[in-house]
Amino acid sequence: MSDVKVDKPAAVPADKKNWRSSGGVRGWFGRQHWAVRTVLIIVFAVLAYLLPYAGDIPVLGPQIITEGIDWPSALFNMSYYVLLALGLNVVVGFAGLLDLGYVGFFAVGAYTVALLTSPDSILKTEWGWLAAVPVALAVAMVSGLILGWPTLRLRGDYLAIVTLGFAEIIRIFATSSETLRGDRGFADIPHPPGSYSDGKPIFGVADATPYYWLGLSVIILVILGVRNLDRSRVGRSWLAIREDEEAAEIMGVRTIKYKLWAFAIGAFIGGLGGVMFAGQQGFMNSQTFILQFSILVLAGVVMGGSGNIFGAILGGALISYIPDRLRGIEDPIFHTDLFGFRFAIFGAIIILIMIFRPQGLIPSRRRAMELKDREKEVAPQ
Amino acid sequence: MNFSGLIQDFGPLTITGLAQGAIIALFALGYTLVYGVLRLINFAHSEVFLLGSYACLIVWGFFGLDQNSATPNVFSVIGLLLLGLMAAIVISGLTALGVELVAYRPLRRRNAPPLAFLITAIGASLFISETVGVITKRNIKAVPPLIRPADVFVIGNMHVTNLQILIIVLALVMMFVLDRFINRSRLGRGIRAVAQNPDSAALMGVNKSRVIALVFLLGGLMAGIAAVMYDLKIGVTRFDAGFLLGIEAFTAAVLGGIGNLRGALLGGLLLGVLQNYAASLFGTQWLHAASFVLLVLILLVRPTGLLGESLGRARA
Amino acid sequence: MSEPHVETPQQADEANAHRSDVAGGTSAPGPAERSSDVLLEVDHVTLRFGGVVALNDVSFSLRKGEIFGLIGPNGAGKTTCFNAMTGVYRPTSGTISFNGESIVGKKKHEITRGGIARTFQNVRLFPEMTALENVMVGADAHHKTSVVGALFRLPRHWQEERSGREKALELLRFVGIVHRAGEVSRNLSYGEQRRLEIARALATNPTLLCLDEPAAGFNPAEKEELLALIRKIRDTGVTVLLIEHDMRLVMGVTDRIVVLEFGKKIAEGTPAEVRDNPKVIAAYLGVPTDAA
Numbered sequence: 001m002s003d004v005k006v007d008k009p010a011a012v013p014a015d016k017k018n019w020r021s022s023g024g025v026r027g028w029f030g031r032q033h034w035a036v037r038t039v040l041i042i043v044f045a046v047l048a049y050l051l052p053y054a055g056d057i058p059v060l061g062p063q064i065i066t067e068g069i070d071w072p073s074a075l076f077n078m079s080y081y082v083l084l085a086l087g088l089n090v091v092v093g094f095a096g097l098l099d100l101g102y103v104g105f106f107a108v109g110a111y112t113v114a115l116l117t118s119p120d121s122i123l124k125t126e127w128g129w130l131a132a133v134p135v136a137l138a139v140a141m142v143s144g145l146i147l148g149w150p151t152l153r154l155r156g157d158y159l160a161i162v163t164l165g166f167a168e169i170i171r172i173f174a175t176s177s178e179t180l181r182g183d184r185g186f187a188d189i190p191h192p193p194g195s196y197s198d199g200k201p202i203f204g205v206a207d208a209t210p211y212y213w214l215g216l217s218v219i220i221l222v223i224l225g226v227r228n229l230d231r232s233r234v235g236r237s238w239l240a241i242r243e244d245e246e247a248a249e250i251m252g253v254r255t256i257k258y259k260l261w262a263f264a265i266g267a268f269i270g271g272l273g274g275v276m277f278a279g280q281q282g283f284m285n286s287q288t289f290i291l292q293f294s295i296l297v298l299a300g301v302v303m304g305g306s307g308n309i310f311g312a313i314l315g316g317a318l319i320s321y322i323p324d325r326l327r328g329i330e331d332p333i334f335h336t337d338l339f340g341f342r343f344a345i346f347g348a349i350i351i352l353i354m355i356f357r358p359q360g361l362i363p364s365r366r367r368a369m370e371l372k373d374r375e376k377e378v379a380p381q
Numbered sequence: 382m383n384f385s386g387l388i389q390d391f392g393p394l395t396i397t398g399l400a401q402g403a404i405i406a407l408f409a410l411g412y413t414l415v416y417g418v419l420r421l422i423n424f425a426h427s428e429v430f431l432l433g434s435y436a437c438l439i440v441w442g443f444f445g446l447d448q449n450s451a452t453p454n455v456f457s458v459i460g461l462l463l464l465g466l467m468a469a470i471v472i473s474g475l476t477a478l479g480v481e482l483v484a485y486r487p488l489r490r491r492n493a494p495p496l497a498f499l500i501t502a503i504g505a506s507l508f509i510s511e512t513v514g515v516i517t518k519r520n521i522k523a524v525p526p527l528i529r530p531a532d533v534f535v536i537g538n539m540h541v542t543n544l545q546i547l548i549i550v551l552a553l554v555m556m557f558v559l560d561r562f563i564n565r566s567r568l569g570r571g572i573r574a575v576a577q578n579p580d581s582a583a584l585m586g587v588n589k590s591r592v593i594a595l596v597f598l599l600g601g602l603m604a605g606i607a608a609v610m611y612d613l614k615i616g617v618t619r620f621d622a623g624f625l626l627g628i629e630a631f632t633a634a635v636l637g638g639i640g641n642l643r644g645a646l647l648g649g650l651l652l653g654v655l656q657n658y659a660a661s662l663f664g665t666q667w668l669h670a671a672s673f674v675l676l677v678l679i680l681l682v683r684p685t686g687l688l689g690e691s692l693g694r695a696r697a
Numbered sequence: 698m699s700e701p702h703v704e705t706p707q708q709a710d711e712a713n714a715h716r717s718d719v720a721g722g723t724s725a726p727g728p729a730e731r732s733s734d735v736l737l738e739v740d741h742v743t744l745r746f747g748g749v750v751a752l753n754d755v756s757f758s759l760r761k762g763e764i765f766g767l768i769g770p771n772g773a774g775k776t777t778c779f780n781a782m783t784g785v786y787r788p789t790s791g792t793i794s795f796n797g798e799s800i801v802g803k804k805k806h807e808i809t810r811g812g813i814a815r816t817f818q819n820v821r822l823f824p825e826m827t828a829l830e831n832v833m834v835g836a837d838a839h840h841k842t843s844v845v846g847a848l849f850r851l852p853r854h855w856q857e858e859r860s861g862r863e864k865a866l867e868l869l870r871f872v873g874i875v876h877r878a879g880e881v882s883r884n885l886s887y888g889e890q891r892r893l894e895i896a897r898a899l900a901t902n903p904t905l906l907c908l909d910e911p912a913a914g915f916n917p918a919e920k921e922e923l924l925a926l927i928r929k930i931r932d933t934g935v936t937v938l939l940i941e942h943d944m945r946l947v948m949g950v951t952d953r954i955v956v957l958e959f960g961k962k963i964a965e966g967t968p969a970e971v972r973d974n975p976k977v978i979a980a981y982l983g984v985p986t987d988a989a
Contacts, residue, residue, distance in 0.1 A: 232846075244823060248834070251814075336518065344515060
């Protein structure tokens with residue numbers, strides 16, 4: 001994604017090695033004057049806001065946009081997948097906790113909104129969407145703490161299985177309990193508020209573009225927040241925990257506290273994704289939160305580059321974009337919509353990435369080095 | 382909660398639970414063997430089982446059997462069963478080996494961090510089950526009625542059927558054979574050596590790669606047998622059949638003490654029975670949730686399981 | 698933390714230079730004789746793992762401002778004793794108190810913040826962090842910024858980042874690797890890593906610094922440099938506990954020594970006393986104690 005900006009060095013092969021060793025795009029970006037950096041970031045953000053009109057680009061446009069689903073909706077889907085990937089990246093990438101039940105927090109956020117707003121809910125509160133958002137986010141965060149508190153003392157691989165178990169319990173609960181209405185789900189969840197001067201609502205049913213813009217704005221805020229955390233005592237503590245938990249604790253890092261924070265922040269961002277999802281769809285049921293969904297987001301984080309914010313964004317966008325782009329195209333053998341292959345495709349991508357490029361597409365500087373060094377340590381046999 | 386139901390149906394719940402538990406136990410062996418040697422949760426083991434459950438159906442399909450066929454005569458049944466078992470064993474074994482070669486070995490060469498293996502395993506699992514899902518259009522596939530359940534004996538309201546006896550006996554026999562193999566044979570000694578100390582085992586001339594492949598193969602064989610039993614007992618299979626039962630099998634392995642063969646048997650039987658009791662108490666829709674809750678509780682309270690973690694019996 | 702001690706290495710350097718002038722660089726009149734305040738007390742500590750008795754009724758105490766040696770042959774229980782003092786293991790019986798307060802059952806990070814810092818026998822840095830970041834993790838032990846402060850970039854965040862960075866740079870200068878501050882720690886040489894570990898431990902503002910075989914793998918010249926560094930640390934007011942199995946090294950720097958063998962204390966005293974103790978000689982030469 002960011003490699004696109006690099007046009008010169010590709011033309012001069014002799015520069016290639018120098019380019020790599022001086023830190024590639026990121027190194028180049030870091031060396032620029034702050035004003036240049038700011039301008040570049042703003043240009044990039046503006047381009048992102050203009051994405052709904054990508055179809056109007058001559059020649060290239062029609063290749064980019066999706067066919068089986070309208071382009072703004074595809075963009076909105078990307079935005080909540082990116083949110084989920086950003087959140088999971090905090091848990092897996094920064095703190096090194098493999099959470100396989102991440103979609104559970106997405107579900108908690110979405111269900112809280114549904115319960116508070118939908119006329120189908122037993123609460124009968126029928127709040128507006130905006131009023132339900134803070135409650136939903138708080139509930140998601142608390143659920144992160146509730147999951148984290150008993151489980152964070154577990155070994156890494158056991159933690160993974162327990163989080164998976166928790167997500168399945170949430171799903172079974174959503175399917176089986178009367179309160180959460182199983183397959184019947186919740187209808188008429190209100191959209192976000194606001195209307196144009198002529199009285200038409202901004203967030204309507206026909207056009208998903210405003211939802212995408214809302215999602216993008218939320219993403220930008222989340223990026224700023226996550227980046228602030230990463231470059232602070234909090235990020236250092238997470239990294240220390242990931243690298244050597246016991247040594248970290250002996251150096252005074254409150255490991256349980258920071259692991260809980262990672263869980264809570266991840267849950268918060270996941271809940272944010274759920275809140276956005278519920279507000280756009282207007283309807284949701286227990287079928288929305290299958291386990292494969294969690295794994296898909298994990299695939300996105302791993303593919304993009306675990307521990308790297310921009311890697312997570314790229315990965316999150318791809319896990320949504322690729323299936324949506326394939327939607328409406330039929331495969332020649334089984335005559336299924338290619339969209340149905342999405343989990344199989346990403347299953348294969350996970351394996352390929354882990355084997356051939358374990359640091360991901362946009363690796364975190366540290367991860368890449370760590371993996372390289374481990375490679376050197378292999379005992380000759 | 383329905384306590385009187387549980388007490389009234391205690392016998393029938395126990396025997397059906399034991400049959401289900403026997404299948405889970407065979408399935409759990411794969412997790413336990415691989416974990417014992419590699420300290421790795423082979424998440425893709427559920428798909429090893431899944432492909433086995435389809436393999437025998439395909440073989441039976443060659444003989445024109447489907448869910449509407451009449452039950453064939455005794456000799457055909459035995460022949461078909463053996464063929465189905467063979468097919469499932471071969472396919473499951475090959476799948477397990479394939480996963481090891483394609484997904485794990487390259488990572489091991491590179492000395493990848495432990496969680497990398499788990500992530501690849503998840504990828505492999507997703508890839509296999511979803512490919513089956515696409516091919517079968519996510520439909521249920523019914524199993525031909527090879528064995529019609531018939532009561533062999535009745536104690537009170539507990540009806541013990543031929544199928545239940547077959548499943549439980551077969552599982553016990555396979556367990557016994559595997560236990561003998563690991564503890565008595567030369568290859569089994571290699572497995573125990575690698576489980577206890579991979580590096581010194583390698584120094585003593587044990588071929589580590591071959592031992593690891595063998596372990597995956599053995600787990601696959603057991604999963605193949607479990608898959609055929611599952612088909613016969615449940616009567617249907619589907620692309621996601623491996624996943625849910627896989628979590629249960631993993632729970633069983635952890636319950637008994639992962640890495641411990643006898644623990645897998647104990648954990649499997651116990652889990653099968655407990656699930657049934659829970660389903661009777663809280664309602665059948667909570668059957669799977671019960672095993673998850675149990676898994677979480679064990680990991681929190683006694684992560685080494687009932688019998689402790691040890692494939693080589695040397696680890697404290 | 699009640700003990701007033703010199704905060705910055707610069708001041709420490711000055712103090713050191715001053716002291717060297719006076720004492721001529723020898724360790725003869727140890728500070729132990731000047732101050733008998735007990736800093737850390739190990740009181741009848743026994744530690745069992747299953748059937749193995751790793752520590753058997755061990756008692757000794759450290760005085761403020763001294764360099765204390767804990768020595769013994771391999772497998773004598775030195776590291777076990779050390780781990781009990783830093784909260785990694787919990788004694789089966791007996792108590793360990795620091796500044797008059799029991800530390801048994803306290804969390805590891807609490808013990809660290811209380812003023813005990815340590816290094817590891819096999820270096821355990823955070824390999825992907827830079828040298829500077831490693832030390833900053835240590836400095837973070839006394840910081841108060843948490844998620845909210847970092848998220849909203851509150852003034853305290855900036856102030857603590859700045860002071861933490863300054864302190865980390867000073868400590869890197871103190872141990873002599875400030876030119877490597879921006880390097881990822883796994884790329885440092887072995888000797889630099891050992892020094893970095895000491896800097897990281899010092900960043901937690903310890904009253905007691907525990908060094909677990911800091912000279913392992915060093916050549917004689919490097920050992921000499923390390924001894925100088927240890928003296929320099931002590932002169933900033935930090936009490937130093939040194940674990941070693943190399944007797945000669947310990948003799949040159951410590952004020953007092955305790956000798957462990959098979960989990961038991963077999964001798965205690967000044968280097969000279971310990972050196973002449975027949976039990977110690979037997980332990981090191983492998984002669985059965987009864988025969989000696």
